[in-house]
Amino acid sequence: MTEINTNTTENYSKNNTSNPTNTNIKNKITYDDKVIEKIVGHALESVDGLLSAKGGFFSSVKNNMVNSNSVTDGVSVEVGSEEVAVDLDIIVEYGKDIPKIADHIKEIVAENVDKMTHLKVIEVNVNVVDIRTKEEQEKAEVTVQDRMSKAANSTSQFVSEKTEKMKKNTSSSNQTDGLVN
Numbered sequence: 001m002t003e004i005n006t007n008t009t010e011n012y013s014k015n016n017t018s019n020p021t022n023t024n025i026k027n028k029i030t031y032d033d034k035v036i037e038k039i040v041g042h043a044l045e046s047v048d049g050l051l052s053a054k055g056g057f058f059s060s061v062k063n064n065m066v067n068s069n070s071v072t073d074g075v076s077v078e079v080g081s082e083e084v085a086v087d088l089d090i091i092v093e094y095g096k097d098i099p100k101i102a103d104h105i106k107e108i109v110a111e112n113v114d115k116m117t118h119l120k121v122i123e124v125n126v127n128v129v130d131i132r133t134k135e136e137q138e139k140a141e142v143t144v145q146d147r148m149s150k151a152a153n154s155t156s157q158f159v160s161e162k163t164e165k166m167k168k169n170t171s172s173s174n175q176t177d178g179l180v181n
Contacts (some may be wrong), residue, residue, distance in 0.1 A: 031117060033077050040086055040087050041071030043112040047104055051137045052106035054129055074129075084113055085123040091130040091137065102126045 044053055053074030074089040085128040086109055092098055102124075132140065 031079060031119070032080055036073060036077045036079055036086075036113060036117070036119070037072040037075045037159070038085055039112050039116055040075045040077065040088075040109050041073075043108045044075075044088075044090075045071075047101060047108060049093045049101045050090055050105065051093050051132055051134070052091040054091055070162065079119070082120060084117075084119045085125075086121060087125045089127045089129045091132055092128055093137075094131050094133045098128060113128045115139075 041053065044050060076087045078085040088105065090105075092101060105126060106121075106124045109124055113119055113121050
């Protein structure tokens with residue numbers, strides 16, 4: 001967590017000079033690391049050629065079990081009093097210019113962090129952990145939960161079909177029994 005201490009002196013317009021006690025208000029803003037990680041994660045959503053930021057092993061296991069792709073996966077930060085360092089683990093689209101993507105990531109991360117917090121991004125370390133086609137990425141994003149849902153739907157459909165078949169057989173059997181009596 002970081003904190004920003006500022007002493008602000010407000011310049012009041014000629015119409016608003018009635019509040020002189022607010023001229024030297026001290027304030028402190030603190031940012032939890034997760035806040036900066038979310039800013040970075042959301043900024044990355046617009047980078048062309050970046051398929052995903054991926055977390056470590058446990059994050060990947062969690063995301064493959066349930067549909068919970070967190071915007072902060074693959075993003076870690078070190079936040080100082082006025083500066084931020086960012087570490088990213090990313091998956092890049094096959095055939096794209098990786099150094100160009102990394103440069104765009106640096107620009108957009110620095111811009112968004114500064115715009116929202118006034119903290120200066122001094123370092124963006126990009127670790128490319130994989131290269132995939134869009135098709136490979138879509139397949140990789142299918143979770144165990146998705147597979148279980150599909151299996152449950154298939155099972156439900158199978159049971160419904162068998163139930164209908166049994167009803168028909170029972171119905172025709174009852175009709176035949178009625179003719180014999």
